[in-house]
Amino acid sequence: MNAIWSEKLKRNGFGWGLVLPSLLFLGMFTYYPMLKSVWLSLYEKNLATPEPLFVGFGNYAGLLKDHVFMKVFNNNIVFALGTVPASIVLAFVMALFADKALKGRALVRIAFFYPNMIPMIAVANIWLFLYTPHFGLFARFASWISEQPVNLLGTPDTVMGALIVMTIWKEAGYFMIFYLAGMQQISKDLYEAAAVNGVGAMAAIRRITIPLTMPTTLFVAVIAITNSFKLVDHLWIMTKGGPNNASNLLLYYIYDTTFNYYDQGMAAAMTVVMIALLLIVSSMQFFGWDRKIHYE
């Protein structure tokens, strides 16, 4: 009896001992900051009020009244709607090409994936240059089409579109490789059987490839949506969120509120909103797993 207990104790101690280092860092930089944000979001703490003052849900009510926050939130939705579906469709089509044994597919794969290897901040530099009036390649192209000088990043109506195009360029190749992995798992027999039965190539894509890559689509959609909340590096270089907050995004606004307006209570409340959004979007994936979107 004693031996069993001692074995049990040893096993538990060993198990916990092994996870302890990870748990320690997760505790310090994931759980504690999350809880701390929730706590601080209930207090007023800014330059005028250096000592935290309990305000209940005051900060959250303040967010609803803050027209910049509402605009930023709206921008984030526009940014997600602009980048996610387009990158996914493009990624699917490129994977289709790269999956078939066509000539030049290695080159196409490299061309499509390389933006992923460049730091976002370098991407921002490159595209800032491309969009610079008079000098930039894309700015000149846009001027040529509209027959007037354009400042894509300096105009509230075009800045979001310009950043969406850049983000699609950066991300589509990343999503392509997940489709590539998904497509390689589909048995070639299915396509052969379809061909024998007179099903056309387009129909085969519609009735075999698309349904069988549904789990990939769900997975990619979750990454793409969460990325649309996390990607803000480029704003620092390209627009600082402007003009007039037309390109501002949630995480960048949190950064601004913390380090330029020094309003910690509001920054905490926005961080909580951000955490909630990320948890909701990621849990879509678990929900999807339960509903068996994959085809087994």
Place this chain on the structure above:
Amino acid sequence: MHNSLKLSLYGIGFGFAAIWLIPFVWVIRTAFLPKEAAIGSGWTSEWTFNNIVHVWNGAPFGQFMLNTVFVTGGVLVVQLITLTMAAYAFARIRFVGRNLLFMLFLVQIMVPPDALIFSNYQVLNEMGLLDTKVGIMLPYFASAFGVFLLRQSFKQLPYELEEAARVEGASRLRILSTIYVPLSRPIYVSFAIVSVSFHWNDFLWPLIVTNSEENRLLTVGLAMFAKSTESGAQWSDVSAATLIVSAPIMIGFLLFQRQVIGSFMNSGIKG
């Protein structure tokens, strides 16, 4: 496959590939052309390394690169240790609270440190580690994503291997280092590639944590350099700096593109 479909796939594939290459080609062109020629839209035959040399001497990019190598490498080494230990525990040891703890680990995949910059800055401040390289690295020392990936791999190895070694009298740590780790090498490589490219490219966190040049990373150095040169005539310099910062990872990618793409493929978490 029908010829018409094949043809249109070719058109789309190469068409997009060409468009995708334009930004990079343009940067290379601007970085290696003399300043006067770069502003125009044409090509000339005079290539030059002057811009690269000028930029390299104009800001301490050498120091930034060393810092980046140190931070990226340091994060990876610690991650490999913490995640190997945790992955083995989750895969092979039955201890009280294991499933609950595993769920708790998954929270970091959903809410990664990049989303918590505001609160993590405060934690670092409380610890007095602002403007240190360790401060940049600390939040990333544990990787739930890596634990998840490696646990899958450990679980797929036949348990008989471990039992046989146990009969021979090997300790669990020895089993871990002589059986599990070597047999999971592809997963380690995948994780390392994903981790290195992430930390090499990270910007916002190193930006807010550091403010001295001696602790600055490449991405932050690049951003500061680009901000300090506003006029159009400086684009050759900014392009050169952009190339310098992106080059190490890009060269690695081009040399090992199959492995790199494969690693990112493996990193997709699937049920």
